[in-house]
Amino acid sequence: MKKNKVLSPCINICQTDPINGYCRGCGRTRIEIASWGNKKTSDEWKRKNLKEAENRLVGVQRSLFAMAYKEKHERLYSQSLKK
Known part of the structure; x- marks a missing residue:
């Protein structure tokens, strides 16, 4: 996985x-x-949508999302380094 993906x-x-x-x-x-x-969806749109979606979440829901997303990113990035 590319680090900036x-x-x-x-x-x-x-x-x-x-x-x-x-x-x-x-x-x-x-x-x-x-x-x-969709493969035609730009990374710019994805980054913007990620922020918009996270802003829709509140309280514990937002905290749990942030924690789970960070863990997912770290897990996938560390797996790619092992390859």
Whole structure:
């Protein structure tokens, strides 16, 4: 994994809130989630969306997301160094 690659914010808590339409794990909408899988989606858009999605999360939910995303990034980066 490239160090500057924008890692998907998915933390495997995939549940859409029926009221606001945001994923309870990462704060993204279904359309945003689909856009991340599109190879034409720019890293610039992903970085902006990552911040927007994180800002939708509040309190403990936001803290848990930040911790899980950081651990995911560190785990994947350290695995790439072993290759």
